[in-house]
Amino acid sequence: MGRLMIVRGVRDLGVNRGATGSHAILCDDGKTYVVKFAGQAKAAVNEFVGQALAEAAGLPVPIASLVEVSADLVVGSSDMKYRGIAPGLHQGSEIVHDSFDLEVWRERSCHGGTELVNAGVLPGTICHDNWILTSDRDRADNHLVQYVDGGGMYLMVDFTHGFTGPYWTADSLEQASYLRALVPAHPLIADAVTGPASFQPTLEKIEALTDSQIEAVVRAIPRSWGLTDEEGGCLVDFLELRRGLLRSVLTENKSSFPNWAD
Numbered sequence: 001m002g003r004l005m006i007v008r009g010v011r012d013l014g015v016n017r018g019a020t021g022s023h024a025i026l027c028d029d030g031k032t033y034v035v036k037f038a039g040q041a042k043a044a045v046n047e048f049v050g051q052a053l054a055e056a057a058g059l060p061v062p063i064a065s066l067v068e069v070s071a072d073l074v075v076g077s078s079d080m081k082y083r084g085i086a087p088g089l090h091q092g093s094e095i096v097h098d099s100f101d102l103e104v105w106r107e108r109s110c111h112g113g114t115e116l117v118n119a120g121v122l123p124g125t126i127c128h129d130n131w132i133l134t135s136d137r138d139r140a141d142n143h144l145v146q147y148v149d150g151g152g153m154y155l156m157v158d159f160t161h162g163f164t165g166p167y168w169t170a171d172s173l174e175q176a177s178y179l180r181a182l183v184p185a186h187p188l189i190a191d192a193v194t195g196p197a198s199f200q201p202t203l204e205k206i207e208a209l210t211d212s213q214i215e216a217v218v219r220a221i222p223r224s225w226g227l228t229d230e231e232g233g234c235l236v237d238f239l240e241l242r243r244g245l246l247r248s249v250l251t252e253n254k255s256s257f258p259n260w261a262d
C-alpha cells in the first residue's frame with residue numbers, strides 16, 4: 001500500500017475550526033498540513049487508517065504524511081502546550097488549495113455550469129464510510145472540491161469520526177462490528193447512487209484487500225501513539241469482518257438512495 005512519508009513541522013500556523021482542534025503546520029517540504037494530534041483520543045489513528053484505506057479503495061483523498069512536531073513547536077503554541085501535545089509524530093493531511101466544501105461548490109457550480117471531473121467516485125465514498133462507520137459524512141465540510149482545469153475535483157476529508165469516533169475502545173469497536181444500518185450520507189452523495197453498479201468499482205477494491213494488507217496498515221501506526229495490541233487486534237477484526245458484510249449492508253438499505261433502480 002502507499003508509502004509512508006515523514007515531514008518535519010517548521011512553523012505552527014494555528015488551530016483550525018472544528019471540534020478536533022487540528023493545527024495547520026508548515027513543514028520542511030514547503031507544504032502545509034492539517035495536523036491531527038495523537039494522544040488520549042484516537043483522532044490520529046482514525047485519520048491514519050481511514051485515509052490509507054480510502055486510498056487503497058481508489059478514493060480521492062489529500063496526500064497524507066506523518067508530521068514530526070518538535071518540542072519547540074509545542075512550547076511555542078499555547079494551545080498545544082495547554083492540551084499536553086507530546087512532541088513526536090502526528091498525522092497530517094496536505095492542505096488542498098483552492099478548495100470549497102460540497103455545498104459551497106454546488107452553489108457556485110450552479111451559476112458557473114461546471115461539473116465534477118471525478119463525479120463517478122461519489123458513491124464509492126458511501127462504501128468506505130459504511131466499512132469503517134464514519135458518523136459525520138453527512139456534513140458538507142467533510143467533502144472538499146478543488147478547482148481544477150475544466151471543473152472541480154472531489155476529495156474525501158476527515159476520518160476522525162470513523163470507527164465509532166475518536167474515543168473508541170476494543171469493546172465499542174467489537175459491538176459496532178455487526179451494525180447493519182447505514183451511517184448518514186450527505187444528500188448530494190446519496191443522490192449520485194443509481195443502483196448496484198454505482199458501488200461496484202469501490203466494493204470490488206475493498207473486497208479484494210487481503211487480510212495481510214489490512215494488517216499491514218494497522219501495524220504501520222506509529223508505536224508512540226499508544227494503541228495497545230488488543231486495540232490493534234480489534235481494529236483488524238473490525239475491518240475484516242465489515243469488509244465481508246459491506247455488500248449486503250449496502251443493498252439491503254437501498255431505500256436510502258432516492259435514485260436507486262435495480
Ligand SMILES: Nc1ncnc2c1ncn2[C@@H]1O[C@H](COP(=O)(O)OP(=O)(O)OP(=O)(O)O)[C@@H](O)[C@H]1O
Nearest residue numbers: 018019020021034062093094095096141157158160
Ligand atoms: N487537507 C485539507 N485541505 C483543505 N482543507 C481541509 C483539509 N482537511 C480538512 N480541511 C478542512 O478543515 C476542516 C476541519 O477538518 P476536519 O473536518 O478534518 O477536522 P475536524 O476537526 O474533525 O472537524 P469537525 O470535528 O468539526 O468535523 C474541514 O471541515 C475541511 O473543510
Ligand SMILES: [Mg+2]
Nearest residue numbers: 018141142158
Ligand atoms: Mg470534519
